[in-house]
Amino acid sequence: TEAPVSNFIRAIIDGDLASGKRTSVVTRFPPEPNGYLHVGHAKSICLNFGIAQDYQGQCNLRMDDTNPEKEEDEYAAAIEADVRWLGFEWNGAVRHASDYFEQLYGYAEELISAGKAFVCELNAEQMREYRGDFSKPGKDSPYRTRSVEENLDLFRRMRAGEFADGSKTLRLKIDMASPNLNLRDPVIYRIKRETHIKTGDSWCIYPMYDYTHCISDALEGITHSLCTLEFEDHRPLYDWVLDNISLGHHPQQIEFSRLELLYTITSKRKLNQLVTEKLVSGWDDPRMPTITGMRRRGYSPEGIKLFSQRIGVSKGENIIDYSILEGSVRETLEEACPRVIAVLDPIKVTLTNFEAGVTASRSAPYHPHHAEWGEREVPIAPTIYVEREDFAEVPPAGWQRLTLGSEVRLRYSYVIKCDEVIKDAAGNVVELKCSIDPATLGQNPVGRKVKGVIHWISAEHAIEAEVRLYDRLFTEARPDAVRGDDGQYVDFKQFINPESFRTITAYVEPVVASAAPETRYQFERLGYFVTDRHDHVAGGKPVFNRTVTLKDAWAG
Ligand code: ATP
Ligand code: MG
Ligand code: MG
Numbered sequence: 001t002e003a004p005v006s007n008f009i010r011a012i013i014d015g016d017l018a019s020g021k022r023t024s025v026v027t028r029f030p031p032e033p034n035g036y037l038h039v040g041h042a043k044s045i046c047l048n049f050g051i052a053q054d055y056q057g058q059c060n061l062r063m064d065d066t067n068p069e070k071e072e073d074e075y076a077a078a079i080e081a082d083v084r085w086l087g088f089e090w091n092g093a094v095r096h097a098s099d100y101f102e103q104l105y106g107y108a109e110e111l112i113s114a115g116k117a118f119v120c121e122l123n124a125e126q127m128r129e130y131r132g133d134f135s136k137p138g139k140d141s142p143y144r145t146r147s148v149e150e151n152l153d154l155f156r157r158m159r160a161g162e163f164a165d166g167s168k169t170l171r172l173k174i175d176m177a178s179p180n181l182n183l184r185d186p187v188i189y190r191i192k193r194e195t196h197i198k199t200g201d202s203w204c205i206y207p208m209y210d211y212t213h214c215i216s217d218a219l220e221g222i223t224h225s226l227c228t229l230e231f232e233d234h235r236p237l238y239d240w241v242l243d244n245i246s247l248g249h250h251p252q253q254i255e256f257s258r259l260e261l262l263y264t265i266t267s268k269r270k271l272n273q274l275v276t277e278k279l280v281s282g283w284d285d286p287r288m289p290t291i292t293g294m295r296r297r298g299y300s301p302e303g304i305k306l307f308s309q310r311i312g313v314s315k316g317e318n319i320i321d322y323s324i325l326e327g328s329v330r331e332t333l334e335e336a337c338p339r340v341i342a343v344l345d346p347i348k349v350t351l352t353n354f355e356a357g358v359t360a361s362r363s364a365p366y367h368p369h370h371a372e373w374g375e376r377e378v379p380i381a382p383t384i385y386v387e388r389e390d391f392a393e394v395p396p397a398g399w400q401r402l403t404l405g406s407e408v409r410l411r412y413s414y415v416i417k418c419d420e421v422i423k424d425a426a427g428n429v430v431e432l433k434c435s436i437d438p439a440t441l442g443q444n445p446v447g448r449k450v451k452g453v454i455h456w457i458s459a460e461h462a463i464e465a466e467v468r469l470y471d472r473l474f475t476e477a478r479p480d481a482v483r484g485d486d487g488q489y490v491d492f493k494q495f496i497n498p499e500s501f502r503t504i505t506a507y508v509e510p511v512v513a514s515a516a517p518e519t520r521y522q523f524e525r526l527g528y529f530v531t532d533r534h535d536h537v538a539g540g541k542p543v544f545n546r547t548v549t550l551k552d553a554w555a556g
Contacts (some may be wrong), residue, residue: 025060036268037078058091061214111245113152171185256279303332340512419434455525467545468501469502516531
């Protein structure tokens with residue numbers, strides 16, 4: 001991988017270490033286990049874990065599990081697997097915001113005792129009305145002046161389960177006139193009878209995100225709490241809470257912009273819709289921008305890390321074209337994958353003079369730069385398949401592939417000449433009759449120059465493989481930002497690319513059949529392909545996913 005690129009966050013950390021404000025670096029990645037992680041999370045993972053690595057610090061993995069109705073064990077397990085697959089190791093055990101429920105409760109009593117929090121009985125609608133908006137100050141809740149004793153008693157009874165869901169909240173007493181709406185006496189606890197994935201039914205009150213996050217960070221000794229820009233105006237609340245409780249440590253929240261990747265969606269909630277409405281085969285559909293989807297597609301952790309490095313970290317817009325991700329993946333696969341031959345769309349070629357003293361096989365390296373990977377035999381026989389696109393009846397100017405009467409080199413083998421084109425009744429080309437020049441095995445005889453080289457495979461040696469061809473999931477660059485005539489957002493699911501998935505039967509070299517699932521290859525001249533993580537079985541009919549083509553098909 002490339003050397004770490006500096007960014008404004010690293011500059012802040014450098015300053016803190018130089019001034020002695022901090023002596024070490026502790027970051028955290030805090031996903032909510034309410035879905036699978038996506039490429040946006042990958043950016044945050046690479047940032048948080050990458051900084052910890054580069055500063056010899058630590059990065060914690062913390063499930064932000066304060067929303068019991070949306071969270072599931074399956075998601076938490078998938079998050080751990082995804083972070084590990086990317087190649088990162090978290091500090092100690094996986095942590096959970098719910099690990100701190102008791103401490104969070106204690107600090108809430110502390111705030112009440114200091115006259116800084118009160119139990120409120122306004123309902124959601126009233127609360128909105130009292131809060132006001134940007135144009136006007138809010139009004140104090142009528143419950144704001146309750147005594148400390150009454151607040152403590154009510155809060156304890158909230159915990160004990162004496163009150164109905166939603167009937168009371170605990171709120172901070174900050175400032176109903178603050179221009180920052182987050183400081184207008186925010187709710188920090190609500191009553192909700194919901195079974196929690198970790199704590200079961202032991203709580204019927206749950207702390208809110210803003211209150212939980214800063215305290216969890218502080219309890220873990222986080223030094224730099226990196227989050228996305230939408231939390232910028234929550235920072236005063238983050239700091240207010242930590243300034244008003246007896247917890248000695250105060251992490252610094254730093255915001256950066258979210259990654260938005262064009263031609264896809266970076267929102268767990270929307271990706272969830274694709275899964276539940278069965279518009280994709282699951283969270284790990286190879287078209288999904290989830291980490292597990294990218295993995296199944298054949299993207300490598302190195303490719304995703306390179307991408308994260310390239311897109312940078314700033315407070316400016318981070319709208320990135322899909323081709324940047326594909327390019328990063330392609331680049332990291334180039335030196336990492338053995339190369340084999342596959343013909344995806346075959347046309348039969350009969351070598352009419354095959355017997356005339358031809359050598360029937362030749363050894364070819366798996367990679368031009370990796371002699372240590374060895375070689376395999378590439379056999380030739382009287383019938384071979386070539387790619388339909390490599391033949392043109394009416395060739396465009398500059399055509400260097402097959403056409404009637406022209407010569408072309410078979411990769412690793414002979415030069416052949418097309419002598420005859422056979423068509424079916426409908427006029428489709430079904431076969432080419434070609435002749436081998438026996439003097440050209442692996443060389444151009446003096447005075448002859450054949451420029452075109454095509455890939456091919458011996459019909460009797462090739463095996464069939466199922467190949468799944470993927471393309472971008474959406475036809476729109478920003479599928480969730482398209483407005484209709486009425487000015488409303490159009491449902492992003494309308495823009496699913498109907499050509500984003502296609503299965504074909506291809507011919508491949510037999511050697512790939514013994515590959516384990518998740519083995520990546522370059523199919524020469526075609527792209528990078530991976531044996532499917534679930535459906536490919538070593539020794540069975542191979543099942544491949546196309547990871548990425550060799551060239552950017554969407555460029556220009
Ligand atoms: P989503 O809307 O997709 O659920 P989220 O921000 O609510 O996103 P979390 O599970 O809370 O998801 O995210 C965990 C961490 O990943 C957070 O620190 C968040 O800032 C970061 N993150 C999430 N989406 C992106 C993104 N698109 N770009 C960069 N970081 C992101
Ligand atoms: Mg979140
Ligand atoms: Mg979310």
